[in-house]
Amino acid sequence: MQAPAHSKILRKVWSIRELSILIATIAVGFFFYLGNHIFVTPYNLSIVLMMSSDVGLVAIPMALLLISGEFDLSVGSVYALVPIIANVMYKTVLPNIWITSIISLLMACMFGLANGLLTVKVGIPSFIVTMGTWFFFGSLALIVSGGLPQGIPTTSFYNLGGYVTISGLPFAVEMIWLAGTAVLFYLILEKTRHGNWSMGTGSNKMAAIMMGVKTNRVKIINFMLTSLFAGLLGILDLSRMSATTPTQGTALTFEAIAAAVIGGVSLSGGAGSIIGTLIGSILLGSIYNGLILIGAGYYWFQGFVGAIVVIAAVINLRVAKARGSNA
Amino acid sequence: MTQEPKKMERRNFIGYMAAAIIATGVVVGAGTYLLKPSSTTTSTVTSTSTTTAVGTGATTTVTGPTTTISGPTTTIPQYVYTTSPSTPTYKFAWIVHGLTDPFFVPAIQGVKDADAQYGVTTDLLGPSTNDVPTQVNDLTTAVAAKYNGIACSMPDPTAFNSEVNAAMAAGIPVFTFNVDAANNRLGYIGNNPTVQGNAAGNRILASSISGVKIGSGDRALITDIPSVYSCHLRALAEISILQGAGLTVDHITLSNDIAPNISAIADLVRTDLEANPTTKVCHGCGNSDTSAMGEVAQALNLSGKIVVGGYDLSPTILGQIQAGNVSWTLADLPYLQGYVSVMLLYMYLQSHRSVAADMNTATTFVDSTNVAGYLAEHHYMS
Numbered sequence: 001m002q003a004p005a006h007s008k009i010l011r012k013v014w015s016i017r018e019l020s021i022l023i024a025t026i027a028v029g030f031f032f033y034l035g036n037h038i039f040v041t042p043y044n045l046s047i048v049l050m051m052s053s054d055v056g057l058v059a060i061p062m063a064l065l066l067i068s069g070e071f072d073l074s075v076g077s078v079y080a081l082v083p084i085i086a087n088v089m090y091k092t093v094l095p096n097i098w099i100t101s102i103i104s105l106l107m108a109c110m111f112g113l114a115n116g117l118l119t120v121k122v123g124i125p126s127f128i129v130t131m132g133t134w135f136f137f138g139s140l141a142l143i144v145s146g147g148l149p150q151g152i153p154t155t156s157f158y159n160l161g162g163y164v165t166i167s168g169l170p171f172a173v174e175m176i177w178l179a180g181t182a183v184l185f186y187l188i189l190e191k192t193r194h195g196n197w198s199m200g201t202g203s204n205k206m207a208a209i210m211m212g213v214k215t216n217r218v219k220i221i222n223f224m225l226t227s228l229f230a231g232l233l234g235i236l237d238l239s240r241m242s243a244t245t246p247t248q249g250t251a252l253t254f255e256a257i258a259a260a261v262i263g264g265v266s267l268s269g270g271a272g273s274i275i276g277t278l279i280g281s282i283l284l285g286s287i288y289n290g291l292i293l294i295g296a297g298y299y300w301f302q303g304f305v306g307a308i309v310v311i312a313a314v315i316n317l318r319v320a321k322a323r324g325s326n327a
Numbered sequence: 328m329t330q331e332p333k334k335m336e337r338r339n340f341i342g343y344m345a346a347a348i349i350a351t352g353v354v355v356g357a358g359t360y361l362l363k364p365s366s367t368t369t370s371t372v373t374s375t376s377t378t379t380a381v382g383t384g385a386t387t388t389v390t391g392p393t394t395t396i397s398g399p400t401t402t403i404p405q406y407v408y409t410t411s412p413s414t415p416t417y418k419f420a421w422i423v424h425g426l427t428d429p430f431f432v433p434a435i436q437g438v439k440d441a442d443a444q445y446g447v448t449t450d451l452l453g454p455s456t457n458d459v460p461t462q463v464n465d466l467t468t469a470v471a472a473k474y475n476g477i478a479c480s481m482p483d484p485t486a487f488n489s490e491v492n493a494a495m496a497a498g499i500p501v502f503t504f505n506v507d508a509a510n511n512r513l514g515y516i517g518n519n520p521t522v523q524g525n526a527a528g529n530r531i532l533a534s535s536i537s538g539v540k541i542g543s544g545d546r547a548l549i550t551d552i553p554s555v556y557s558c559h560l561r562a563l564a565e566i567s568i569l570q571g572a573g574l575t576v577d578h579i580t581l582s583n584d585i586a587p588n589i590s591a592i593a594d595l596v597r598t599d600l601e602a603n604p605t606t607k608v609c610h611g612c613g614n615s616d617t618s619a620m621g622e623v624a625q626a627l628n629l630s631g632k633i634v635v636g637g638y639d640l641s642p643t644i645l646g647q648i649q650a651g652n653v654s655w656t657l658a659d660l661p662y663l664q665g666y667v668s669v670m671l672l673y674m675y676l677q678s679h680r681s682v683a684a685d686m687n688t689a690t691t692f693v694d695s696t697n698v699a700g701y702l703a704e705h706h707y708m709s
Contacts, residue, residue, distance in 0.1 A: 036472065044471040051464055142582050147553030149459065151485040163489070170493070237460050243486035245459045247554050247583035292468040295450040299426070 018276040020315055021263055024308075025283045032290030039293055042169050048282070048289045050172035054233065056281030057178055058252060059259035060185045061229040063277040065222040066260055067189070068215075069202035069269030072115060072223060073130040075230040075256060076249035077137035082108045082231030083238035084141050084246055087150040097157045101235045108231030109224045111137065116220030126223075134253070141246040149245040152238065161236030174236050178278075181229065186274045198222060203270025251302075258305055259284050262312040283308070417447040419672050420469040421665070422479040424462055424506070424555075427455045428587060430614040430639050430661055434505075437665025445673045450474075457554055457583055459483045466490045476500045476672035478516075481508035482556055500675050500683070504664040506557045513675065513683035516667045518690060520557040523657055524564020526690045527636060530655065531565070531608055532572050534634045541634060543573030547608035548599055550592070550616040554583040558612040561638065565610060574608070581616060589643075592619035593626075600627065611637030614644070617656060621647030640693065640701060648698045658701070660688040 016022075032039040039045075058075050065072055086104040090097045111133070118129040161177070163170040189195035200208040201215040208215055230252075238244045261267065262283060263276030287304050421438050423431055438449050452469060454461040459482065467490050469477050477494055481487045481503050488510040494501045495511050504516040534541050547569050551562035562578065569576050579599065585591050596619055600606055609624070611617035617637025621644060624635050630651045637644065638657045647653040667686050674682045693701055 038472055041471070044468075047464075047467055047471050050467070054460070054464070147551075147580055147582060148559065149483045149486075149554070149556065151483070240489075241460065241463055241483075241486040242488075243459065243483050245457075245483060245486075245554060248458055248460050250456070250458060250584075251461075288464070289468050289471075292450075292452060292465060293472050295448075299455070 017264060017273050018279055021276050021279045021283065021312065024312075025279055025286065028283060028286055028290070032286065032293060035290065035294035039290055044289065044293070046169055046171050046175070048285045049175045049178070050285075051288055052282045052285030053172065053174035053178040054237070055252070055255045055259050055284050056278055057174070057181055057233045057236070058226070058230050059256040059263075059277050059281050060181050060274055061222070061226040062256045063260040063263065063265045063272050063274060064185055064189060064195075064198055065219075065226045066257070066265045066267060067202045067269060067272040068198040068219055068222050069205065070119060070126040070219055070222065071130055071257075072112075072126065072226045073253050074111070074115060074133040074137055075226060076252040077134050077141060078108055078111055078227050078230040079234040079237075079249040079252055080244070080246055081111075081137045081141040081144070081234075083234040083244040084145045084150055086235060087152055087238065087244060088144055090152065097152060097155070101157075101160075101238075105228060105231050105235065108227045111231075112224035112227030113220065115227065116223035119223070120216040120219050138246075145246040147246060149243055150238075151243045153242070157239050158242065159239075161239035163240070172240065174233075174240070177232070177236060178281075182274060182278045189274050194218065194221065199270060201269070202266075255284060255305070258309045261309055261316075264312075264316050266316070280312075415475075417445075417475040417673060417676060419447060419449040419476045419478065419669060420472070420474040421449050421451050421668065422462060422465050422469060422477065423451070423453040424457045424459075424480050424482045425455070425587075426451065426453050428614070429641050430659070431505075431665075432661075433640065434661040434665035437662040437667075438669055439665075441666045441669035441673075445669065447669065447673055449669055453480075456587065457482060459486050463487060463490060466494070470494045470497060470499060473497075474499060475676060476502075478502045478504055478668035478672060480505040481510075481512075482506045482554075484508050484556065500672060500680070502668050502671050502683075504668045505659075505661075506555075514671060514685045516664050516671065516686045517688055518557075518659055519687070520560035521564045523638070523659075523690050524561040525568060526692075527561070527610060527638075527657060528565040528568025530692065531569060531610065531634060531636065534608075534654065536607060536632065536634065541574070541607055544575070545607040546575045546577065546603060546605055547610065548596070548603070548606055549576060549578040550581055550596070550611050550613075550620075551578050552581045552583075552586045552613055552616070555586065555613065558638075562612045565612075569608070577603075586613070587615050589615050589619045589622065592616050593622045596620055597623045597627065600629075600633075607633060609633055609635045613637070614639040614641055617653065618643040618647070621653040624652040625650065645693070645698055645702050648693065648695060649702065651695070655692045655694040658691040658693050660691070663688045 029039065058079070062072060062075065082104045085107060086097065086100040089100040089103065094100050115126070115130055115133055118124055119126040159173065161173050163172055189198065197208065197213045197215070197218045200211070200213050201218050205215055234244065259280035260272065260277045261280070263273060263278070263280030265272030265277060284305060288301050291300050291304070423434070425431060435451060438451070442449050452465045463486055466477065466479055466487060470490060470493055477499055479487065479501065485508065487508055491501050491510045491512055501512045502514050502516060503512045507515040507517060531541055531547070549562050549565055552558040566576050566578065577599070579595055581592060592615060596609065600609070600623060609620045611620050617639060618641060620635050620637060624630060624633060625647070629635070635653045636655045637653065639659050640656065640661065644653060644656050648656065663686070671684060671686070
């Protein structure tokens with residue numbers, strides 16, 4: 001006897017991996033709405049999405065890297081260093097901020113390449129390598145900038161990451177970048193060989209190698225993508241604020257990892273979801289924005305994030321076990 | 328395959344989802360309930376009526392040493408108030424670039440005192456340590472939250488400008504404090520760091536050790552924190568004054584992560600002084616490095632042998648001045664930066680958006696002659 005149509009639909013809905021995090025995000029939004037109705041106004045939601053972009057643009061590539069079984073702790077320093085390089089080049093040797101931004105993004109790729117080579121060729125755990133590069137790139141940011149904040153005149157460069165007004169509402173262009181990044185990495189992970197190889201490398205590296213997967217190349221590419229997008233976020237923030245400081249991004253690394261974990265990425269590799277990471281980023285942005293709206297402030301943000309990361313990790317583990325036991 | 332395993336899978340999944348929702352709801356709901364701002368109270372003022380008798384005269388006759396004024400007297404009645412004029416319960420945002428910086432402890436006390444005085448509520452926002460993008464996001468959210476007014480320190484010259492413009496366009500008044508930026512804000516409560524640095528440099532040149540004035544050829548050690556723009560401007564001004572007078576000036580640049588760490592800064596300063604024992608001047612540019620220099624002066628028994636100065640008020644610095652290890656500090660008066668920023672927001676709104684002002688929180692030297700008064704003030708002791 002065939003199952004009724006509605007139960008087929010329900011089964012399909014329940015099989016959506018990201019359903020729990022989506023429901024949690026909606027629940028969090030609802031509670032902040034109860035705390036301050038402004039939370040769901042279009043203007044505020046646009047700010048939530050902007051704040052989500054500040055994490056998501058790094059969390060999504062980080063998710064792919066985590067799925068392939070590696071860490072990158074240096075993203076916060078790369079985020080600070082890349083716009084400073086762009087700005088200093090602009091002021092000293094090449095008075096075109098667009099070209100200097102592209103050059104500095106290429107340098108970001110090189111930073112990722114360094115992380116990848118040290119990890120896969122030298123054999124040092126990525127945690128150690130990227131912790132070292134976190135300090136190194138952070139120091140470079142201070143040296144290149146002289147420790148000083150860097151500003152640029154507001155020009156057409158503002159349109160790269162600034163605000164545009166649609167129907168009287170300001171929308172940060174970063175949101176469009178976030179949407180595009182999510183689509184891109186979803187396609188990479190779900191539809192391309194590289195994504196498939198990333199998943200295989202993270203779940204069982206030896207088996208992947210035996211099946212002909214070039215695991216080293218996979219990891220190096222993922223390191224480069226992570227650094228590239230960390231640098232891109234720095235450039236977008238430079239565009240939006242017309243300023244950058246060498247000490248920004250101190251919490252970015254762990255917020256990006258938190259968003260990925262909340263979204264269902266396994267820290268041991270081999271499992272995860274780009275859509276889940278995107279929703280995790282939106283959840284973090286909602287929490288940060290909502291806490292300000294209810295007057296709680298920054299101190300509570302880390303506490304809430306910590307609690308939700310642990311809860312999400314436990315839930316994901318249980319769900320994975322339940323799915324695995326019924327395969 | 329029987330139906331049983333699928334039912335169990337579904338039950339498990341429902342259970343896990345329910346657990347996720349309940350857990351998240353409990354965490355967020357409890358936080359929302361616990362963190363909701365308390366209701367404000369308004370104060371009442373009662374005054375009594377008085378009458379004043381005033382004499383007026385159509386003529387004034389002056390003869391010799393006597394002046395006679397004659398005419399009918401007029402009584403001017405006074406109105407009686409039993410309560411103060413009613414005001415809305417304003418809600419302000421106070422956004423600072425370092426909520427955990429000890430310098431802002433008196434400032435936060437000033438905010439709370441002003442809240443109680445004017446019957447308003449002020450939410451304290453901002454990152455724990457200097458993080459401009461995070462602080463800009465806080466300002467953006469404060470504008471969206473439609474606070475009645477915003478006071479915000481602006482440690483970057485340009486990063487806050489578009490958000491300030493957005494706030495002003497939305498009818499939300501914005502004042503800055505502690506660190507200023509050239510934008511559309513209504514007023515600034517704080518100091519001019521270059522003026523402070525010049526004053527410090529001149530004070531150093533007016534100082535002497537064992538009767539010998541500080542002057543050309545002497546070595547000075549200055550600390551600088553470039554990521555905090557006001558500290559950087561102070562250091563630049565001091566260096567300029569001292570180099571102009573022929574002193575040899577070396578400076579230690581402190582990064583953002585080390586800047587609040589008194590112990591780490593003390594290690595750097597001690598290393599420098601032990602390598603350069605002829606150093607005559609040691610001057611900080613902020614709270615932590617000034618405290619560190621006092622600590623080093625005490626540890627190396629340099630009281631009376633080196634001129635140690637700096638900025639800001641903290642119990643540590645005031646204690647070091649009293650003990651003779653620090654010669655002076657320039658009081659940035661953080662309490663006023665907190666109190667006056669709330670006061671000006673309140674006055675601006677109460678005056679139908681016409682009263683706005685800057686306030687210079689003074690370049691006051693606190694030294695052994697007046698430190699006792701500052702030590703007695705409760706809001707300088709955290």
